[in-house]
Amino acid sequence: MNLNLRSVVIVVAALNLAYFGVEVAVALAIGSVSLFADSIDFLEDASINLLIALALGWSATGRARLGMALAGILLIPGLATLWTAWGKFVAPMPPAALLLSLAGLGALVINVSCAFMLARFRTHGGSLTRAAFLSARNDTVASVAIIVAGIVTSYTHSGWPDFVVGLGIAAMNADAAREVWRAARDEHRTADSERTSS
Numbered sequence: 001m002n003l004n005l006r007s008v009v010i011v012v013a014a015l016n017l018a019y020f021g022v023e024v025a026v027a028l029a030i031g032s033v034s035l036f037a038d039s040i041d042f043l044e045d046a047s048i049n050l051l052i053a054l055a056l057g058w059s060a061t062g063r064a065r066l067g068m069a070l071a072g073i074l075l076i077p078g079l080a081t082l083w084t085a086w087g088k089f090v091a092p093m094p095p096a097a098l099l100l101s102l103a104g105l106g107a108l109v110i111n112v113s114c115a116f117m118l119a120r121f122r123t124h125g126g127s128l129t130r131a132a133f134l135s136a137r138n139d140t141v142a143s144v145a146i147i148v149a150g151i152v153t154s155y156t157h158s159g160w161p162d163f164v165v166g167l168g169i170a171a172m173n174a175d176a177a178r179e180v181w182r183a184a185r186d187e188h189r190t191a192d193s194e195r196t197s198s
Contacts, residue, residue: 005121006053009132012114013049016042019110026103032095033166034146035103037081041142041169042107044076045114045135052132060187067184070131071177081170085163094159101150108143115140134179138172145169 020042027035048070055066115136145168149161 006056008117008121009049009052012117012132012136013046013053015110015114016049017046019107020046023103023107026099030095030099031093032100032103032162033081033084034142034149034162034169035095035100036084037166037169038104038107038139038142038146040076040080041135041139041173042110044073045132045139048073048135049132060190061192064184064188067131067187068181071181071184075174075177079170081166085166085170094153094157095150095162097150097154099150100153100162101147104143104146104150107146108140111136111139111143130179138175142169142172 020039023035023042024039026032027039051066051070055063058066115133118133118136121133142165145165149165152161153159
């Protein structure tokens with residue numbers, strides 16, 4: 001199973017890394033908070049999945065410790081979003097609505113594909129695999145929100161839909177980080193108990 005899971009997370013990492021390049025270019029070109037946050041999220045997902053591929057053969061304690069580290073990594077896109085959102089709050093210019101929605105649609109295709117690939121492994125491998133699945137799931141929701149923000153922006157010519165979606169992405173990542181931390185902590189306690197009793 002580990003070999004199969006390792007192959008899946010490597011494919012997921014490659015897809016995320018490739019779309020990071022696409023989305024960050026569009027985000028910078030049109031000045032979008034939500035796309036910028038989502039592009040960093042793609043880079044984060046690529047990193048998480050590569051780390052998972054490396055750590056699959058580790059002990060339960062080692063995997064739990066890495067899971068705790070990944071909980072911190074999950075917060076990075078949220079922090080980057082808050083920084084970018086501050087600039088948008090000061091000068092809320094609307095991004096190009098069509099490009100925003102098209103980039104969100106492309107992200108949705110990648111994220112749904114990754115979520116389906118990871119779904120059958122979400123209860124295997126403890127906090128590591130849970131981190132990958134939660135990240136892909138959250139990104140799917142974020143992609144739909146970005147598409148909607150683009151549609152709303154085309155009608156309102158306002159920068160606020162993009163701003164609000166960007167903050168929503170930050171909140172989702174914070175919640176995922178909390179869930180992964182809790183799973184990793186429980187995994188670490190179980191490993192310690194088993195080591196003590198043996």
